[in-house]
Amino acid sequence: xxxxxxxxxxxxxxxxxxxxxxxxxxxxxxxxxxxxxxxxxxxxxxxxxxxxxxxxxxxxxxxxxxxxxxxxxxxxxxxxxxxxxxxxxxxxxxxxxxxxxxxxxxxxxxxxxxxxxxxxxxxxxxxxxxxxxxxxxxxxxxxxxxxxxxxxxxxxxxxxxxxxxxxxxxxxxxxxxxxxxxxxxxxxxxxxxxxxxxxxxxxxxxxxxxxxxxxxxxxxxxxxxxxxxxxxxxxxxxxxxxxxxxxxxxxxxxxxxxxxxxxxxxxxxxxxxxxxxxxxxxxxxxxxxxxxxxxxxxxxxxxxxxxxxxxxxxxxxxxxxxxxxxxxxxxxxxxxxxxxxxxxxxx
Amino acid sequence: xxxxxxxxxxxxxxxxxxxxxxxxxxxxxxxxxxxxxxxxxxxxxxxxxxxxxxxxxxxxxxxxxxxxxxxxxxxxxxxxxxxxxxxxxxxxxxxxxxxxxxxxxxxxxxxxxxxxxxxxxxxxxxxxxxxxxxxxxxxxxxxxxxxxxxxxxxxxxxxxxxxxxxxxxxxxxxxxxxxxxxxxxxxxxxxxxxxxxxxxxxxxxxxxxxxxxxxxxxxxxxxxxxxxxxxxxxxxxxxxxxxxxxxxxxxxxxxxxxxxxxxxxxxxxxxxxxxxxxxxxxxxxxxxxxxxxxxxxxxxxxxxxxxxxxxxxxxxxxxxxxxxxxxxxxxxxxxxxxxxxxxxxxxxxxxxxxxxxxxxxxxxxxxxxxxxxxxxxxxxxxxxxxxxxxxxxxxxxxxxxxxxxxxxxxxxxxxxxxxxxxxxxxxxxxxxxxxxxxxxxxxxxxxxxxxxxxxxxxxxxxxxxxxxxxxxxxxxxxxxxxxxxxxxxxxxxxxxxxxxxxxxxxxxxxxxxxxxxxxxxxxxxxxxxxxxxxxxxxxxxxxxxx
Ligand SMILES: Nc1ncnc2c1ncn2[C@@H]1O[C@H](COP(=O)(O)OP(=O)(O)OP(=O)(O)O)[C@@H](O)[C@H]1O
Ligand SMILES: [Mg+2]
Numbered sequence: 075x076x077x078x079x080x081x082x083x084x085x086x087x088x089x090x091x092x093x094x095x096x097x098x099x100x101x102x103x104x105x106x107x108x109x110x111x112x113x114x115x116x117x118x119x120x121x122x123x124x125x126x127x128x129x130x131x132x133x134x135x136x137x138x139x140x141x142x143x144x145x146x147x148x149x150x151x152x153x154x155x156x157x158x159x160x161x162x163x164x165x166x167x168x169x170x171x172x173x174x175x176x177x178x179x180x181x182x183x184x185x186x187x188x189x190x191x192x193x194x195x196x197x198x199x200x201x202x203x204x205x206x207x208x209x210x211x212x213x214x215x216x217x218x219x220x221x222x223x224x225x226x227x228x229x230x231x232x233x234x235x236x237x238x239x240x241x242x243x244x245x246x247x248x249x250x251x252x253x254x255x256x257x258x259x260x261x262x263x264x265x266x267x268x269x270x271x272x273x274x275x276x277x278x279x280x281x282x283x284x285x286x287x288x289x290x291x292x293x294x295x296x297x298x299x300x301x302x303x304x305x306x307x308x309x310x311x312x313x314x315x316x317x318x319x320x321x322x323x324x325x326x327x328x329x330x331x332x333x334x335x336x337x338x339x340x341x342x343x344x345x346x347x348x349x350x351x352x353x354x355x356x357x358x359x360x361x362x363x364x365x366x367x368x369x370x371x372x373x374x375x376x377x378x379x380x381x382x383x384x385x386x387x388x389x390x391x392x393x394x395x396x397x398x399x400x401x402x403x404x405x406x407x408x409x410x411x412x413x414x415x416x417x418x419x420x421x
Numbered sequence: 422x423x424x425x426x427x428x429x430x431x432x433x434x435x436x437x438x439x440x441x442x443x444x445x446x447x448x449x450x451x452x453x454x455x456x457x458x459x460x461x462x463x464x465x466x467x468x469x470x471x472x473x474x475x476x477x478x479x480x481x482x483x484x485x486x487x488x489x490x491x492x493x494x495x496x497x498x499x500x501x502x503x504x505x506x507x508x509x510x511x512x513x514x515x516x517x518x519x520x521x522x523x524x525x526x527x528x529x530x531x532x533x534x535x536x537x538x539x540x541x542x543x544x545x546x547x548x549x550x551x552x553x554x555x556x557x558x559x560x561x562x563x564x565x566x567x568x569x570x571x572x573x574x575x576x577x578x579x580x581x582x583x584x585x586x587x588x589x590x591x592x593x594x595x596x597x598x599x600x601x602x603x604x605x606x607x608x609x610x611x612x613x614x615x616x617x618x619x620x621x622x623x624x625x626x627x628x629x630x631x632x633x634x635x636x637x638x639x640x641x642x643x644x645x646x647x648x649x650x651x652x653x654x655x656x657x658x659x660x661x662x663x664x665x666x667x668x669x670x671x672x673x674x675x676x677x678x679x680x681x682x683x684x685x686x687x688x689x690x691x692x693x694x695x696x697x698x699x700x701x702x703x704x705x706x707x708x709x710x711x712x713x714x715x716x717x718x719x720x721x722x723x724x725x726x727x728x729x730x731x732x733x734x735x736x737x738x739x740x741x742x743x744x745x746x747x748x749x750x751x752x753x754x755x756x757x758x759x760x761x762x763x764x765x766x767x768x769x770x771x772x773x774x775x776x777x778x779x780x781x782x783x784x785x786x787x788x789x790x791x792x793x794x795x796x797x798x799x800x801x802x803x804x805x806x807x808x809x810x811x812x813x814x815x816x817x818x819x820x821x822x823x824x825x826x827x828x829x830x831x832x833x834x835x836x837x838x839x840x841x842x843x844x845x846x847x848x849x850x851x852x853x854x855x856x857x858x859x860x861x862x863x864x865x866x867x868x869x870x871x872x873x874x875x876x877x878x879x880x881x882x883x884x885x886x887x888x889x890x891x892x893x894x895x896x897x898x899x900x901x902x903x904x905x906x907x908x909x910x911x912x913x914x915x916x917x918x919x920x921x922x923x924x925x926x927x928x929x930x931x932x933x934x935x936x937x938x939x940x941x942x943x944x945x946x947x948x949x950x951x952x953x954x955x956x957x958x959x960x961x962x963x964x965x966x967x
Pocket of ligand 2: 121122123162239
């Protein structure tokens with residue numbers, strides 16, 4: 075990060091209360107330009123509250139929040155010009171069509187072509203695949219279509235930062251895949267995107283960084299790769315006695331089941347061999363804790379260890395002349411990070 | 422964004438070249454509403470039937486056609502006023518609360534449209550709808566011509582006034598809507614208030630003031646509720662015409678309209694934005710207008726020879742009481758002031774280079790109440806001075822002492838009330854609660870002293886006990902009675918003078934306490950932000966250090 079280019083979003087020591095209830099406690103994180111930033115947390119964690127502060131709709135009680143270097147408390151007009159905010163449950167106007175709805179907002183934003191050609195309206199309908207529906211009355215559209223309309227709306231004034239609260243919550247699987255592609259496309263256009271969600275799979279492939287929030291606190295934040303590494307390091311560093319398998323250290327300790335710090339990792343295997351043979355080979359390995367037959371002839375292996383343990387397991391299978399077709403983590407990286415990071419507070 | 426000019430012409434121009442987006446959208450939405458033509462048709466039909474039946478009954482009772490025409494004219498405009506009073510607020514109350522309830526409000530605010538632009542757009546769309554109703558019923562108004570008795574000018578003036586009142590009622594609905602989050606709540610509250618206030622105002626300004634107008638200008642027929650159009654064409658021109666028929670009605674429409682507009686804008690602005698300046702500009706202008714009218718009306722009435730009551734003294738007392746009501750409401754209104762301008766606003770002032778004068782209109786308990794007290798003093802001085810001048814010039818100096826005493830007495834009590842409002846506000850968190858406390862204290866001040874005075878007076882049969890009523894604003898009437906009496910009770914009069922000094926001093930003292938408290942709160946807030954900024958700056962330098 076250089077001083078010339080401020081982070082797209084910078085949140086420092088943000089705290090907020092509703093009456094006596096502390097909703098946000100000392101929240102700090104940065105979103106750098108060009109990122110797709112996932113804001114994850116269980117219901118009621120405070121995601122929407124944080125997002126409303128970012129969107130200048132709620133003034134922070136303590137702390138400093140900047141968007142593109144502009145303080146949301148001091149310069150809300152500047153911030154508003156540069157953000158596109160899509161609320162989690164937006165309403166639409168009765169008795170207007172999709173085109174009229176978007177033209178209204180183009181007028182309100184005073185975009186250059188407003189009142190004449192409304193080229194931006196066509197462009198954003200095109201981008202969100204709404205062109206066919208341009209004469210539909212918005213209040214009669216389905217939830218998912220309305221969500222697309224909201225997305226089209228926030229793109230009208232070409233904002234640099236998109237702040238999307240649960241953008242895919244009402245979308246069908248196909249629309250979800252489409253929105254992921256759209257987000258990647260928008261990122262390629264140079265936009266920074268912050269989106270919140272509690273559905274992890276919806277984000278896994280597109281986000282570059284995450285912040286995990288729980289009960290008003292940021293549990294962990296940063297680029298996904300870095301967080302994964304940090305967690306791995308933390309795991310080994312904190313509990314050396316129960317370190318998971320590592321080849322250099324020789325035979326590992328048997329993982330004690332009452333120790334929760336060691337993460338059980340579940341791996342899905344497809345091997346061209348009968349289950350019993352696979353089970354025979356794998357149960358030899360000390361770090362494997364269970365081997366089960368999963369659906370569609372997969373083998374579900376629970377093991378305590380990092381990537382090296384997985385590699386060692388594959389080697390053992392290959393050495394035993396079993397043909398390994400695929401090895402997949404049962405959960406993706408994001409889900410693992412989430413489970414690990416929030417585990418302490420969930421009890 | 423750029424079009425933020427405040428001059429009135431400044432916003433008329435973009436209205437024509439670049440119409441308000443909200444207006445366009447809402448007119449479009451209204452045009453698609455299926456029930457609009459039915460409602461329009463229904464109301465028109467109903468009015469037509471009512472007016473026709475009245476005309477029919479009157480003509481069968483062999484009343485002269487001219488009289489029937491005048492009656493039809495009066496009935497039509499009274500009913501039209503009823504339509505405006507109900508439809509206007511109802512249409513307007515919908516608009517802003519609907520955005521909040523329908524969760525479209527935030528998207529609208531984030532477009533960068535200012536609260537003022539939003540308020541204007543909402544006003545234009547509601548006013549357009551209401552105008553449709555007026556235009557739909559207009560042909561019925563022409564029925565009066567069938568009978569005669571009114572002139573075309575009078576009818577046209579009637580419609581102009583109707584459109585002005587329509588604007589006022591729309592603005593009223595918007596002001597309520599802007600403060601509410603629930604659609605139903607806004608609608609119900611607006612309609613209840615409209616139903617309570619509408620007929621009351623009609624009664625006061627229609628038949629009530631109409632009777633006074635008939636007293637003053639015999640050309641205006643007695644008992645007309647819709648007398649103003651008739652007055653314009655039939656009253657004799659003169660100084661009184663200018664003050665009473667031009668200045669007074671203009672002020673009576675413009676000031677409430679302006680007030681409603683500023684309230685709407687303030688309620689649409691964020692709490693840390695400047696919600697004060699607009700309302701204060703309105704307050705200053707209203708004070709100038711009201712004080713000017715109060716100072717000039719006693720003189721404009723002439724000698725009034727042969728009348729039972731001295732018209733100048735009567736007008737002076739009425740003006741003083743109206744001024745005190747105005748300032749009392751203003752003090753309650755400005756109890757919503759924060760203790761000082763927010764950090765956001767201070768930053769805005771600094772970047773814009775806002776001058777000291779403009780800042781002095783901004784939010785802040787101390788500066789606001791200092792302004793109120795200053796204007797109160799100036800207004801009461803002007804009103805009393807104007808009245809005394811008129812009494813000396815036209816009435817040989819009669820009634821000078823009672824009027825001067827009333828001016829000073831009411832001023833002192835208003836000053837006390839204002840100081841009390843400031844003080845209570847500085848000590849409490851909630852605005853509504855603080856207002857309730859102020860009203861409770863004033864009620865106690867009215868009731869308790871009279872109670873003691875009454876008990877004392879009844880048991881001892883002595884007049885002096887009335888002095889116990891001095892903490893009460895209505896003690897003024899005791900002093901006035903004594904001043905006009907042939908053998909006045911000097912104790913009661915002296916107590917009146919003392920109470921003037923005590924209440925004025927008390928008001929200033931309470932204000933000083935409030936100002937000190939507000940300064941302390943502001944200083945604490947500044948310290949808090951300074952500490953926070955310092956901590957953040959330290960953290961920043963730690964991050965950027967190699
Ligand atoms: N205006 C408000 N007044 C009082 N409490 C509120 C308000 N808004 C939110 N809260 C509370 O603050 C907490 C955080 O709410 P928030 O909407 O930020 O959570 P969230 O992470 O967005 O949850 P979800 O995943 O359900 O959208 C909740 O407990 C909620 O009840
Ligand atoms: Mg939420």
